[in-house]
Amino acid sequence: VAAGQGATGSIHYQDKPLGTAHAVLCAAEHLEGPVVVAFADTLFRADFKLDASADGVIWVNRVEDPRAFGVVQLGEDGRIVEFVEKPQEFVSDLAIIGIYYFKDGARLRRELQHLIDHDIKGGGEYQLTHALENMKNDGLRFVPGTVDAWMDCGNKDVTVETNGRILEFVQHEEQLVSPQAKLVNATVVPPCFIGPGAKIVNSTVGPHVSIGARSTVTDSTLTDCIVGEDSHLTRITLRNSMIGRHAVLDGQFVSLSLGDYSRLEGE
Structure with missing residues (x-):
């Protein structure tokens, strides 16, 4: 995104879960001039265009259950008239997806710092929507942006x-099965990603399976799964599962979320 706009990107980390406003303020040294903020758990496909006449663009997407998201409400002229964090009563189904453009990064930084300095929280955290609502109330004009596809990675x-x-x-567009992967009596149902050095033996994987480099899958069936690097799966049938790196899994399981360096054996 940054390169496409002729800008330079930077990555910043939040060490403590203190909310979205605090997370953005972790990049305080880069909040100058026009800035784009994108949260790391958001993936999207879009024709990324900026409305130069607006003070900010907030990208949104319609969701079935907006209670888990910050949402925006639009006025008749299409501009954003209200920001609400995780409304329990229906306000809008336009969820904020974690991508923002601000014409004046320094103005955003000051508003975020105000929340921290005055310990203004919502739900026990410093909320970016509070800063946006304050800036909107001060007369700044925010408009919604849209995406072709929004993909979340929150759970x-x-x-x-x-x-x-x-x-x-x-x-x-890409070769998803590495030439360095080894398939022995294996069936791969595309689309699947199989990393270099991975080995699939007497197994069926796919569709929608990603297997990291040097991992092995033996005597197993995987559908809709993510397997990290250097993990070893044997005698399992898995669907809708996420297995971390350096994990060992042996036995009959159906759906799992297993962390890095974990070991789980069934009967």
Whole structure:
């Protein structure tokens, strides 16, 4: 995104879960002039264009259950008239997806710092929507942006779903099965990603399976799964699962979320 706009990107980390406003403020030294903020758990496909006449663009997407998201409400002229964080009563189904453009990054930084300095929280955290609402009330004009596809990575189920959608998008653009992968009496149902050095033996994988480099799958069936690097799976039937790196899994399981360096054996 940054390169496409003639800008330079940077990555910043939040060490403590203090909310979205605090997370953005972790990049305080780069909040100057026009800035784009994108959260790391958001993937999207869009014709990324900026409305130069607006003070900010907030990218949104319609969702069935907006209670887990910050949302925006639009006025008749299409501009954003209200920001609400995780409304329990229906306000809008336009969820903020974690991509923002601000014409004046320094103005945003000051508003975020105001929340921290005055300990203004919502739900026990410093909320970016509070800063946006304050800036809107001060007269700044925000408009919504739209995306062709929004893919979330906030939990296991949506991450696995996102993996499948990405594989669908890129299957005709990239070689997904590495030439360095070894397939022995294996069936691969596309789209699947199989990393270099991975080994699939007496198994069926796919569709929508990603297997990291040097991992092995033996005597197993995997559908809609993500397997990290250097993991070893034996005698399993898995669907809708996410397995970390350096994990060992042996036995009959159906749906799992297993972390890095974990070991789980069934009967």
